[in-house]
Amino acid sequence: MAISEKLQAARIVSLPNDAYYIPNFITEEEEDQLLRKISHAPLPRWTQLSHRRLQTWPSSLTKTNTLLSAALPPWLTYPVIEPKFTELGIFAESPHAAPNHVLINEYRPGQGIMPHEDGPAYYPLVATVSLGAPIVLDIYDKELESAVEDGDARERVDRAQVRYRILQEPRSLLVTRGEMYTGYLHGIAEKVADEDLGPETICNWDLLGVRDGFARGSYERATRTSLTYRDVLKVAKMGNTLKFLGGKK
Numbered sequence: 001m002a003i004s005e006k007l008q009a010a011r012i013v014s015l016p017n018d019a020y021y022i023p024n025f026i027t028e029e030e031e032d033q034l035l036r037k038i039s040h041a042p043l044p045r046w047t048q049l050s051h052r053r054l055q056t057w058p059s060s061l062t063k064t065n066t067l068l069s070a071a072l073p074p075w076l077t078y079p080v081i082e083p084k085f086t087e088l089g090i091f092a093e094s095p096h097a098a099p100n101h102v103l104i105n106e107y108r109p110g111q112g113i114m115p116h117e118d119g120p121a122y123y124p125l126v127a128t129v130s131l132g133a134p135i136v137l138d139i140y141d142k143e144l145e146s147a148v149e150d151g152d153a154r155e156r157v158d159r160a161q162v163r164y165r166i167l168q169e170p171r172s173l174l175v176t177r178g179e180m181y182t183g184y185l186h187g188i189a190e191k192v193a194d195e196d197l198g199p200e201t202i203c204n205w206d207l208l209g210v211r212d213g214f215a216r217g218s219y220e221r222a223t224r225t226s227l228t229y230r231d232v233l234k235v236a237k238m239g240n241t242l243k244f245l246g247g248k249k
């Protein structure tokens with residue numbers, strides 16, 4: 001089954017292939033329930049980074065980018081994957097025909113994520129559910145990559161040209177795949193407000209659920225949490241892993 005007509009209708013037409021944006025993908029109750037589950041996870045579940053904190057489900061990848069096979073917990077599966085992703089056919093063409101891995105990133109005002117690409121460990125498709133507050137995702141040309149690696153990264157990032165800006169409302173779904181995944185970098189600026197919002201600057205402006213809410217052209221950031229669903233290509237069954245560790249046939 002290929003992607004549905006509903007998803008096709010949500011394509012961000014000003015972006016290269018392919019990105020899709022659906023406002024109000026989940027209800028407020030579903031959002032509250034997810035935020036509750038995230039905040040009730042035991043503290044060791046969180047990895048504290050200098051500019052945000054994150055949870056990894058069901059576990060971090062191994063050094064060889066392998067996922068140890070384990071089911072996602074029901075609260076990350078229902079209703080986001082089943083039935084919603086399945087109905088839209090989002091992962092229909094990915095190797096496991098479903099996501100098997102979820103990163104949960106939390107950004108307080110002033111926090112962000114440096115421009116990066118998600119890399120070859122995953123099938124080139126990310127489905128992001130946003131919770132709590134809006135945030136702008138910046139899309140950069142890939143040439144920036146070498147500049148970042150050359151050191152003095154922060155200064156170069158500050159000067160780098162943002163190619164596209166995607167406004168993600170709370171409860172929305174953003175899907176990026178194909179060239180959007182492999183051909184560009186993405187990041188979130190470390191700011192306390194997102195400004196200069198309008199039809200000329202925000203590529204999914206026509207698809208927003210509450211455009212009027214951004215008519216002032218800016219908002220103060222509040223805590224925004226994202227769930228990024230992906231399909232990890234290499235999966236090791238536990239039995240095989242134990243065999244490997246024990247050196248037995």
Ligand SMILES: O=C(O)CCC(=O)C(=O)O
Binds near residue numbers: 103105128186
């Ligand atoms: O929070 C987001 O929307 C982006 C997260 C991200 O880029 C990542 O986890 O790789």
Ligand SMILES: [Fe+2]
Binds near residue numbers: 116117118186
């Ligand atoms: Fe990313």
